Amino acid sequence: MTPVPYNRSLAEEESSIAAQKTMFEAYQIDGLFDEMFASANVTRPHYESAFRGLCEFQPTDFDRRRRMADVAFRNQGITFTVYGDKRGVEKIFPFDLVPRIIPAHEWDVIEAGLSQRITALNLFCKDIYHDQRILSENIIPPEMIYGAKFFRREMMHVHVPRDIYIHICGTDLVRGKDGAYYVLEDNARTPSGVSYVLESRAVMKRVFPTLFAEYRVRSVEDYPHNLLNTLKHVAPPHAGSDPVVAILTPGVFNSAFFEHSFLARQMGVDLVEGQDLVVENNFVYMRTIAGLRRVDVLYRRVDDDFIDPLTFHPESMLGVAGLMNAFRCGNVAMANAVGTGICDDKAIYAYVPEMIRFYLKQEPILPNVPTHICARPDDCRYTLENLDKLVVKATNESGGYGMLMGHQATREQREAFAEQIRKDPRNFIAQPVVELSQHPSLVGDHFEGRRVDLRPYILYGDKPLVMPGGLTRVALTKGSLVVNSSQGGGSKDTWVLEE
Amino acid sequence: MAEPRENITTLPVESRSKFDQRGRARPMLSRDADAMYWMCRYVERAEHVARLLMINASTLIDVGDLETDALNKLWLSILRVFRIEHPPPSDLPLAEAISRYMTFEIANPNSIVSCLTRARENARSIRENISAEMWEALNSSYLSVRADDAVARFDESREDFYRSVLASSMLFQGLTNQTLPHTQRWQFAQVAKYFERIDVTSRILDTRWSLLASGELTIEPQLRNIHWMGVLRSCCSIETFRREYPGEMDPLRIAQFLILRNDFPRSIRFCVEQASESLTSLRTMTSRAIDPAERIVGRLLAQLDYAELAEVLNVGISRYLQNIQHQISEAATAVQKAYFLY
Numbered sequence: 039m040t041p042v043p044y045n046r047s048l049a050e051e052e053s054s055i056a057a058q059k060t061m062f063e064a065y066q067i068d069g070l071f072d073e074m075f076a077s078a079n080v081t082r083p084h085y086e087s088a089f090r091g092l093c094e095f096q097p098t099d100f101d102r103r104r105r106m107a108d109v110a111f112r113n114q115g116i117t118f119t120v121y122g123d124k125r126g127v128e129k130i131f132p133f134d135l136v137p138r139i140i141p142a143h144e145w146d147v148i149e150a151g152l153s154q155r156i157t158a159l160n161l162f163c164k165d166i167y168h169d170q171r172i173l174s175e176n177i178i179p180p181e182m183i184y185g186a187k188f189f190r191r192e193m194m195h196v197h198v199p200r201d202i203y204i205h206i207c208g209t210d211l212v213r214g215k216d217g218a219y220y221v222l223e224d225n226a227r228t229p230s231g232v233s234y235v236l237e238s239r240a241v242m243k244r245v246f247p248t249l250f251a252e253y254r255v256r257s258v259e260d261y262p263h264n265l266l267n268t269l270k271h272v273a274p275p276h277a278g279s280d281p282v283v284a285i286l287t288p289g290v291f292n293s294a295f296f297e298h299s300f301l302a303r304q305m306g307v308d309l310v311e312g313q314d315l316v317v318e319n320n321f322v323y324m325r326t327i328a329g330l331r332r333v334d335v336l337y338r339r340v341d342d343d344f345i346d347p348l349t350f351h352p353e354s355m356l357g358v359a360g361l362m363n364a365f366r367c368g369n370v371a372m373a374n375a376v377g378t379g380i381c382d383d384k385a386i387y388a389y390v391p392e393m394i395r396f397y398l399k400q401e402p403i404l405p406n407v408p409t410h411i412c413a414r415p416d417d418c419r420y421t422l423e424n425l426d427k428l429v430v431k432a433t434n435e436s437g438g439y440g441m442l443m444g445h446q447a448t449r450e451q452r453e454a455f456a457e458q459i460r461k462d463p464r465n466f467i468a469q470p471v472v473e474l475s476q477h478p479s480l481v482g483d484h485f486e487g488r489r490v491d492l493r494p495y496i497l498y499g500d501k502p503l504v505m506p507g508g509l510t511r512v513a514l515t516k517g518s519l520v521v522n523s524s525q526g527g528g529s530k531d532t533w534v535l536e537e
Numbered sequence: 538m539a540e541p542r543e544n545i546t547t548l549p550v551e552s553r554s555k556f557d558q559r560g561r562a563r564p565m566l567s568r569d570a571d572a573m574y575w576m577c578r579y580v581e582r583a584e585h586v587a588r589l590l591m592i593n594a595s596t597l598i599d600v601g602d603l604e605t606d607a608l609n610k611l612w613l614s615i616l617r618v619f620r621i622e623h624p625p626p627s628d629l630p631l632a633e634a635i636s637r638y639m640t641f642e643i644a645n646p647n648s649i650v651s652c653l654t655r656a657r658e659n660a661r662s663i664r665e666n667i668s669a670e671m672w673e674a675l676n677s678s679y680l681s682v683r684a685d686d687a688v689a690r691f692d693e694s695r696e697d698f699y700r701s702v703l704a705s706s707m708l709f710q711g712l713t714n715q716t717l718p719h720t721q722r723w724q725f726a727q728v729a730k731y732f733e734r735i736d737v738t739s740r741i742l743d744t745r746w747s748l749l750a751s752g753e754l755t756i757e758p759q760l761r762n763i764h765w766m767g768v769l770r771s772c773c774s775i776e777t778f779r780r781e782y783p784g785e786m787d788p789l790r791i792a793q794f795l796i797l798r799n800d801f802p803r804s805i806r807f808c809v810e811q812a813s814e815s816l817t818s819l820r821t822m823t824s825r826a827i828d829p830a831e832r833i834v835g836r837l838l839a840q841l842d843y844a845e846l847a848e849v850l851n852v853g854i855s856r857y858l859q860n861i862q863h864q865i866s867e868a869a870t871a872v873q874k875a876y877f878l879y
Contacts, residue, residue, distance in 0.1 A: 113673055290662045303665035314568050327721060327876040328564035328823035 060093040061100065061484045071217045071475040072487060073138060084141040084535060087252035092136065097483035100135070103245045104480065107133055110241050116234070116296060131234055132528030134479045137242065137249065138490060138510040139533045145506065148211065148219060151404030152494060153502035154394060156207050159226060159381050160498060161397040163203035167193045167377060177396050178389050182413065185464050186386060187434045188227075188379025190342060192349055196366050198375045199272040205373035206265070206337075207496045208232075208509075211404070213475035220407045220472065222491065224390070226381040227374060228339050231509040232495050233297040234529055236261060236304075239507070242531045254536040256506035261495070262304035268499035269335045272371040277334035284308045284324060286315070286338040288356045298339050312340070317360030322370040335371045342376050384433040384467045385411050407472055412463040421468040422459060425452045428468040430459065443519065445471055474519055477530070479512055489513045491521050492532065506534040564823060569666055570725050571877040572659040576667075577713070577729035579656035580675070583649050584706035585737040586639055589615050589771050591699035594636070596767035600760050607754055608632065614744040615639065618737065619647040640691065640698075649702055653679045668716035671709060678705035721822050724815040728872065731812040735805050735865050741771050742795050743858040750788050750854075762786045769795075774803045792854055793846045796861075805861060806841040812868075813838045819876070830871035837864045 067075055074085045081089045095103075111130045140148075165172050166183060167190075173180045183189055208229025210222040239258055243250065266283065273281035287298035289311050302309035314324050315333065323330035338345065344354040349362040364370045380386055388409040391402040410417035410428070421428060425444045432440030442455045459466045476487035494508035510532045511521035521527040565573075593615060597608065612635045613624060625642065627634035642648045646655075657679040664672055681687065681701065691698045710730065717723045745768045748754045749761070756764060765786035769775040772795055782790050798804035816831040849857045 113676070114669070290658070295661075299665045308566055308569075309665055310566060311568065314566050325567040325879070326564035327567055327570045327819070331564060 061095060061097060061480075062089075062093065062478070063484065065478065065485055066487065068476070068487065069215075070473055070487065071213055071215050073213075073475055073477040073490065084139050088137065088139060088249060091249050091252070092478075092485070100480065101483070104135055107135060107241050107245050110244065111237070114237070116237050132514060133238060133241070134488075134512050134514075134528050134530040135242075135245065136478050136480060136485065137246075137531045137533050138477055138492075139253070139535065142535050142537045144219075145534045147403060148494065149504045149506075151219075151221075151402070152207075152209055152496050152504050154398065154400060154403050155209065155221070155224070155390065156204060156496045156498050156502050158390065158394045158397050159207070159224065160202055160204055162393045163375070163378060163381065164198075164201050165397070166380060167203075168195060172393070172396060175396070177392050178386075181464075182385060182389075182411075183380070185413075186380050186383045188342070188377070188383060190377035190379075192362065193375070193377035197368065199274065199368065199371045202272055202498055203375040203378050204381065205268050205272065205375075205498050207498070208493050209496065211492045211494065212407070212472050215473050217475070219404055219492075221387075221390070221404050222407055222472075223384065223387060224381050225493075226378040227341065229493070229495065230294040230297055230339075231493060231529075232261060232505075233300040235495070235505070235507055235509050235532070237300075238529060238531045253533060255533040256536055258505055258507040261505050262301060264497055264499075264503055264505075265301070265337075266305045266307070268497045268503070269337055269371075269373055271499040272373065273334045274368055274371060276369075281334035282332060283335045283337065284310045284333050286310055286312070286336050286340055286358075288312075288340050288344070292339075294339065301337075312354075312356045312358050315358040315361070317358060317364050320360070320364045320367045320369050322358065322361060322364050333370060335373065337373050342379060345372075345376065382434070384409075384431055385413060385464070388467065407469045410468040412459055412466040412468065417468070418459065418463045421466070422456055424468075425456060427470065429471055430455055430466055430468045433465055433467055441520075443471070471519075474513075474521075477510075477512070479514070479528075479530070481516075486516065488516070489519055489521065490530070507532045565666070565721055567877050567879070569663050570721070571873075572663045573667075573722055573725045574729040574872070574877075576656045576659035576663075576675075577726045578733045579652040579659070580706050580709050581730050581733040582647065582737070583652035583656070584703055585733075585741075586619070586647060586649050586652065587699040587702040587706075588773065589618065589741070590636055590639055591696055591703075592767055592770045594632075594695060596763060596770070597632075599763050607756075610748060610754055614748055617744045618740045620740075621645070621647065636695070641688065650682050653682055653702075666722065668712065670712045670716050674705060674709045674712055678702070678709070681705075721819060724819045724822070725876075727815040728812050728819075731808040731815075732865055732869055734803070735808045735812070736862055738772050738795060738803065738805055738808070739858040739861050741768065742792065743855055743862075745771075746788070746792070746854050746858075765791060772803050774801070777801055777803075789846060789850075792849070796849065796857075797841060797844060797846070799842070806838070809834060809838045809841055816868075816872075823876075825875075828871070828875055830868045830875060833864055833868040833871060837861065837868075 065075075067078060074082060074089065076082050108130065111133060116130060162172065172178050173183065204226045206229060208225040208231065210225070211219050212222045213219055235258055269283050270281050273283075283305070284307055285298055285302045285305075287295060287309055289295065292298070299309055308324065310324050310333075316323050316325065316330065318330075322333045322336070324333055340356050343350050344356040346357045346359065346361040347354045348359050350357070361370070362376070365372055365376070388406065388411050391406055394400055394402045410421050412418040412421055421430065425442070426447075428444045430442040430444065435441070442451065444452060447455070474489040474491060477490045478485040479488040481488075490510050490512050492508050492510050495505045497503040497505070510530045512528045512530055513519060513521045514528050593611060597603070597611065603611075609631050612632050615635060616622075616624065616639075619639075624631060625634055625638040625645070627638070629637070638645055638648065640649050643651055643654075645651060653675075657675050660667060660672055660675050678701075713723070713726050717726070745764075749756065749764055749768075762785065765788060766775060769778050769791060774795065778791070778794055782794075794801075794804060796805050799806045799810060801807055813831070813834045816828060816834055820828040820831055852860075
């Protein structure tokens with residue numbers, strides 16, 4: 039069976055769509071913002087071709103393609119690890135074949151907003167680890183910083199190459215009922231998932247070549263190349279024109295090991311573990327079969343806490359003794375720099391619009407979700423009084439843990455959470471429930487709306503560079519607002535269109 | 538027919554070093570080399586286990602009714618090849634228990650499933666450095682022996698099951714040869730493969746020799762041929778041997794063939810020569826002055842190059858083979874010390 043071409047005449051097409059039941063038959067919008075449909079019978083302009091293309095498919099046909107995609111993922115070992123599962127520790131990421139499409143004019147705004155944001159965050163890191171103007175000018179109260187779990191006093195007055203702290207950032211965006219994009223959180227430590235973006239695109243091109251025919255989709259393929267340039271940009275001067283770059287992985291048992299290995303292969307650099315590195319005279323070397331070889335830039339996927347047993351967790355086996363000293367001496371660059379976790383703190387996140395105004399003298403292009411910081415007495419009172427309407431989050435958790443969905447929780451759950459908030463208000467923030475936008479997803483033999491978010495990836499070398507695409511995560515359970523892969527989320531390919 | 542050639546020499550060549558034909562492989566990580574080495578040893582070992590089990594079963598069908606004691610000795614000798622002292626505790630008949638133990642038992646580090654699991658774990662840790670083809674071949678052979686229906690397929694046809702393990706090892710080795718540049722990485726693959734083959738081949742010959750030739754086992758004369766053919770089959774050597782020495786199976790000729798041939802990939806001298814060449818290349822590539830492993834293997838090679846069967850028999854087949862095993866184990870340790878664990 040060959041795929042049916044859908045460039046037939048309009049009349050033919052309409053009759054064929056009318057004649058047979060499509061997989062959209064029972065589709066419902068439920069009063070949400072739908073990415074594909076403006077209203078029940080009106081497709082948004084940039085989805086029209088995709089919609090017509092999808093209407094051509096019958097469930098069996100579609101299912102065959104879904105299986106092709108699954109086999110492609112499994113054979114290549116595109117997996118993530120689920121901790122605590124005895125036998126099948128490696129799982130494939132559930133992949134939803136219906137692509138998410140973002141038109142150029144929307145993307146322009148996202149791109150400008152994300153570039154603005156990463157620029158401000160880098161200025162913030164430099165400021166907070168040096169002069170702390172943002173504290174002395176009373177924009178952020180000092181206790182917010184010193185009380186932050188991921189503030190690293192070891193980084194005070196340390197010079198980092200070219201003043202770049204965050205080289206790679208993954209910022210999560212959501213769309214509310216009004217269709218506007220909001221920033222939900224920044225991942226300024228070690229955002230993962232970019233390998234799925236590249237691999238999903240490769241699989242989509244293989245499984246649905248015809249769907250691409252009607253669109254000019256911007257390529258994401260040069261991401262590894264750009265990443266390598268971003269890393270080389272911060273190499274110490276002694277490295278010369280061809281610095282040695284390596285990726286530091288916690289090892290094969292890490293949940294994102296596939297991605298570490300994938301990026302090393304794509305960039306053509308070595309993938310090292312802590313045991314492969316030694317520090318001598320404040321230089322970092324890797325152990326090769328021909329002796330020690332100097333490393334100039336480390337793209338490290340090991341958390342701050344484990345990176346150097348002499349500075350942080352003394353019992354860490356994942357890090358390298360003396361690495362922090364080599365870093366402080368400027369003999370090795372690390373991406374991202376130590377200490378960027380301060381930006382991931384959800385209470386600090388609330389101040390990012392202020393940072394943009396303070397450092398850049400600009401208005402934020404992408405708004406935050408309105409956030410109540412429980413460390414402020416008024417906000418805390420409001421939060422406790424309105425628990426049933428709010429989403430409460432612990433400030434330093436991720437992956438969908440440490441969260442209360444007030445409107446779905448039981449009374450007991452709410453009370454237990456209120457108790458925790460009263461005990462340690464600094465550790466919590468609250469936000470109104472964002473009714474995430476939905477997107478058609480394959481459910482059994484038809485399409486249904488499922489909530490989605492979007493994680494674009496931003497590189498910061500000589501200038502910000504936003505990858506035209508990203509990881510669209512899908513909550514595969516009906517009505518669920520939680521899209522994290524550790525909580526049963528899936529992903530779909532994200533198409534950013536040329537003008 | 539002569540083509541005008543003058544243009545070829547005038548092609549502009551900017552700098553010779555820039556277009557260096559030898560490639561510019563940077564020295565590989567020690568851990569990477571270590572994983573490469575063990576990945577290849579385990580794949581080779583899985584192949585030997587599968588072949589031994591398969592041949593033993595089919596030889597025993599040919600020899601017909603044997604005394605239980607003789608039968609048990611033959612099965613136990615398979616365990617001895619892999620240095621396993623005691624049979625696994627089991628209610629099954631010994632032959633059955635050993636077959637399953639050597640095929641599926643995870644607790645047995647030398648079972649087929651264990652070997653392929655370890656090979657694949659090593660491969661996974663260096664996936665970015667081996668070819669996609671190698672990874673897919675190894676991954677699918679691993680998935681096949683660990684699949685839910687693996688035992689059912691085994692019960693349906695042992696031979697098919699073992700044959701698929703053999704084929705996947707051969708495929709993997711072919712891919713290693715044909716999809717990797719023949720640089721340091723490939724040299725480690727060679728060293729690993731040949732070290733493992735030398736070790737297992739010499740132990741197969743050693744254990745069978747003591748059973749068949751030194752009278753541990755009393756065999757009826759008419760069955761001797763079948764048993765000795767089984768030895769050659771276990772070393773994947775029957776056809777070549779028969780073509781060169783038609784007629785009766787002469788144990789001395791078999792020993793000579795498996796130990797001293799220099800042009801047959803299954804005989805020990807050939808493997809030692811290959812390993813020696815790879816060790817020399819590795820030393821050159823990593824600019825070392827001396828390498829203990831190279832010295833040990835080179836000395837062993839010289840000994841085999843100038844050996845005569847009479848000499849071997851003087852020392853005693855068993856002692857001669859044990860010396861080879863000892864030298865290879867020393868060399869393997871030296872490789873580890875020089876390249877992986879310094």
